[in-house]
Amino acid sequence: MKAVVLLDFWASPFGQRCRIALAEKGVEYEYREENILGAKSPLLLKSNPVYKKIPVLIHDGKPVCESLIIVQYIDEAWPDRAPLLPADPYARAQARFWADFVDMKFFEYGSRLWKLKGEAQAAAKEEFILILKLLEGELGAKKYFGGDAFGFVDIALAPFVSWFYSYETCAGFSIEEAAPKVAAWGKRCMDRKSVANAVSHPDKIYEMRRRDTKRAMKSVVLLDFWVSPFGQRCRIALAEKGVEYEYREENISGDKNKSPLLLESNPVYKKIPVLILDGKPVCESLIIVQCIDEAWPDRAPLVPADPYARAQARFWADFVDKKVFDSAKNLLMLKGEAQEAAKEEFIEILRLLEGELGDKKYFGGDAFGFVDIALVPLTTWFYSFETYAGFSVEEAVPKLVAWSKRCLERASVANSVYDPVKVYEYAKTIFG
Numbered sequence: 001m002k003a004v005v006l007l008d009f010w011a012s013p014f015g016q017r018c019r020i021a022l023a024e025k026g027v028e029y030e031y032r033e034e035n036i037l038g039a040k041s042p043l044l045l046k047s048n049p050v051y052k053k054i055p056v057l058i059h060d061g062k063p064v065c066e067s068l069i070i071v072q073y074i075d076e077a078w079p080d081r082a083p084l085l086p087a088d089p090y091a092r093a094q095a096r097f098w099a100d101f102v103d104m105k106f107f108e109y110g111s112r113l114w115k116l117k118g119e120a121q122a123a124a125k126e127e128f129i130l131i132l133k134l135l136e137g138e139l140g141a142k143k144y145f146g147g148d149a150f151g152f153v154d155i156a157l158a159p160f161v162s163w164f165y166s167y168e169t170c171a172g173f174s175i176e177e178a179a180p181k182v183a184a185w186g187k188r189c190m191d192r193k194s195v196a197n198a199v200s201h202p203d204k205i206y207e208m209r210r211r212d213t214k215r216a217m218k219s220v221v222l223l224d225f226w227v228s229p230f231g232q233r234c235r236i237a238l239a240e241k242g243v244e245y246e247y248r249e250e251n252i253s254g255d256k257n258k259s260p261l262l263l264e265s266n267p268v269y270k271k272i273p274v275l276i277l278d279g280k281p282v283c284e285s286l287i288i289v290q291c292i293d294e295a296w297p298d299r300a301p302l303v304p305a306d307p308y309a310r311a312q313a314r315f316w317a318d319f320v321d322k323k324v325f326d327s328a329k330n331l332l333m334l335k336g337e338a339q340e341a342a343k344e345e346f347i348e349i350l351r352l353l354e355g356e357l358g359d360k361k362y363f364g365g366d367a368f369g370f371v372d373i374a375l376v377p378l379t380t381w382f383y384s385f386e387t388y389a390g391f392s393v394e395e396a397v398p399k400l401v402a403w404s405k406r407c408l409e410r411a412s413v414a415n416s417v418y419d420p421v422k423v424y425e426y427a428k429t430i431f432g
Contacts (some may be wrong), residue, residue, distance in 0.1 A: 002413035003059065004022070004027055004028065004029035004030065004057070004058070004059055005029060005030045005031075005032060005057070005058040006018055006019065006022070006030070006032065006055060006056070006057055006058075007032050007034050007041070007043065007044050007047065007048075007053050007055060007056040007057075007058070008032070008033065008034065008054050008055045008268050009033065009034050009052050010033060010262040012036075012054060012055065013107075013159035013160050013163065013199075013319055014055055014067035014159075015054055015055040015067070015068070015156050016020075016069055016158075016159035016198045017055075017067045017068070017073070017156060017158075017159055018057060018067060018070045018071065019031075019194075019197075019198035020056045020072070020155050020158060020159070020194045020195055020198045021071045021074040021084060021155055022074060023193070023194035023197060024081075024084060024150070024155075024194045024297070025074055025075075025078045025081045025082055025084075026081055026082070027074070027078060027081075028031055028266070032306050034054050036053070036054060040052060043058075044056060047063035047409045048063065048065045050065070051065065051066075054275070055067055055070060056070075057070045057073065057074070059073075059077060068096075068099050068100070068103065068156060070083060070086065071152065071155055071156075072084075072152075074158055075152075075167060076090070081403070082102075083149075083151070084151050084152050084155065085151060085152045086146060086151065086152075086401055091105055091146070093151040094137055095145070095146060095151065095153050096152070098135075098138055098145060098153045098156070099152055099153050099156035099157075101134075102135075102137075102153070102156045102157050102160075103156070106128075106131050106132075106135070106157065106160065107160070107354045108160075109124050109128040110128060110129050110160065110163065110167055111242070112124035112128075113125060113128060113166075113167045113170050113171040114166060114167075114170040114171075115242030115243075115244075115299075116239075116244070117244055119415055120239055120411065120412075121170075121171055122413055123411045123414075123415060124171070124411065125171045125172075125173060125413070128167070128171075129173070129179070130174040131176045132175065132178055132179035132182055133178070133179055135157070135179070135182055136179045136181045136182045136368075138153075139181055139182060139185055140181075141181075142186065144185070144188070144189075145157075145185075150189070150192060154185075154189060158186070158189040158190075158195050158199070159195075159198070159199055161186035161190060161195075161199065162199040164183075164186065167273060167408075178318055203426075205360070218423075219276075219277070219278050219279065220238070220243055220244065220245035220246065220275065220276070220277055221245060221246045221248060221250060221275070222234055222235070222245050222247050222248065222270050222273060222275055222276075223248050223250050223259070223261065223262050223265065223266075223273060223274040223275075223276070224244070224247060224248070224250065224272050224273045224275070225249065225250050225272050226249060226250050226418070227381075227418060227423060227426050228252075228272060228273065229325075229377030229378050229381070230272070230273055230375035230377075231272055231273040231285070232287055232416045232417050233273075233285045233286070233288070233373050233374060233377055234273045234275060234285055234288045234289065234292070234375070234414075235247075235416035236256050236373050236412050236413055236416045237288070237289045237292045237293070237302060237373055238292060239411070239412035239415060239416060240299075240300045240302060240368070240373075240412045241292055241293075241296045241302075242297045242299055242300075243292070243296060245391070246402050250262055250272050252271070252272060254272055258270060262274060265281035265283070266281065266283045268283070268328070269283065269284075273285055273288060274288075275288045275291065275292070277291070277295060277351065281338060286314075286317050286318070286321065286374060287297075289302060289370065289373055290303060293370075297320055301367075301369070302369050302370050302373065303369065303370045304364060304369065304370075309364070313363070313364060313369065313371050314370070316353070316356055316363065316371045316374070317370055317371050317373075317374035317375075319352075319353075320353075320371070320374045320375050320378070323349045324346075324349055324350075324353070324378060327342060327345050327346040327379070328346060328378065328381065328385055329390050330342035330345075330346075331385045331389045332344060332345060332384065332385070332388050332427060332431040333431060333432075339388075339389055342389070343389045343391060345383070346389075347391070347396045347397070350393065350396060350397045350400055353375065353397075353400060354397045354399050354400045357372075357399060357400060357403055358399075359399075360406075361403075361406065362403070363375075363403075364405070368407070368410060372403075372407055376404060376407045376408075376413055376417070377417055379401075379404035379407070379408075379417075379418070380417045380418055380419070380420050380423050381420070381423055381427070382401075382404075382420065383420035383421065383423070384420070384423055384424045384427040388427075388431070
């Protein structure tokens with residue numbers, strides 16, 4: 001084994017970052033191609049036991065994982081050759097910020113352009129173009145993101161230049177029209193030998209994505225009803241995972257009006273939602289969400305990995321089903337003293353949830369997940385509850401309302417739920 005080994009996959013933009021950095025430094029290394037779609041090598045599993053993924057740089061027998069960390073390590077391990085990060089501490093901090101932005105925003109929304117369709121894809125495209133314009137604003141009139149010198153942010157973003165064609169083809173737009181300075185920067189980067197030798201031809205990238213998407217796609221059908229908060233849970237989960245599916249609206253007004261497919265797929269309860277996955281039905285919304293999480297484990301985890309945290313998430317999601325929905329329905333069905341008692345109970349339930357939320361961004365912490373998906377569809381019914389029962393949810397539980405607004409900023413939620421006034425108009429047809 002050479003002193004430097006890179007475990008990688010040819011099309012990985014993250015591995016390409018490492019290859020570019022090593023080329024800029026003139027470091028000789030042994031390249032080992034990994035099978036990321038099948039059995040991974042014992043060396044990869046040993047070297048990266050946490051994530052079990054490429055790239056991994058092994059230097060003198062010691063593994064370094066995560067591409068941006070690897071690039072910084074390369075810069076520090078060979079400091080006398082072609083500096084990749086600025087010497088000034090503030091400039092270094094800014095470079096790390098924008099490289100992290102590429103990981104957190106650019107890659108995430110770029111991936112959605114080929115994973116999603118229809119309105120969800122259009123929303124992702126708008127967000128992606130905004131991200132490009134933010135990057136273009138940071139680039140300004142400079143040759144590279146760091147100025148005249150090719151460096152850390154350029155290495156973070158340059159591998160995605162070969163993916164531009166895939167983004168454009170899948171989502172139907174022009175990056176050059178949306179962000180001409182970024183497109184020109186991309187061409188300058190491709191003129192560098194370190195970049196040209198590391199990245200793959202755009203057509204080859206596009207064909208790989210097309211084959212992988214087709215291979216990974218499962219036949220998915222969702223039987224649902226537009227205003228159902230239970231069905232909305234499933235739609236949110238599918239959107240978070242970027243899963244394409246066929247939506248079938250059901251008539252839920254009596255068994256005789258329900259489709260034969262629904263009655264066949266859910267003979268026990270005869271109700272929506274039902275997820276049909278490769279011809280096999282899955283019933284009950286919280287069970288469906290967990291099934292979605294387990295069927296596509298490589299995308300946006302919804303349930304925590306830690307067993308205790310998973311148990312807690314399941315407890316609070318179950319609490320929403322057992323307490324929140326029943327109590328909320330009483331606000332719409334009852335009058336007078338019975339409704340007042342129901343209102344007091346409902347507010348107490350919301351306060352218990354607010355206590356569990358605490359000062360966290362989401363119920364699971366920084367990551368949107370299972371409990372958020374369980375509860376957030378109900379928040380579009382808050383206006384109906386307030387109107388029927390004469391109170392303010394925001395006054396009773398301000399942190400919970402702030403949480404709901406954060407959730408609604410997510411495309412997966414915003415595209416799955418309906419305007420509170422429209423929900424109220426529907427509630428009036430049911431509850432009077």
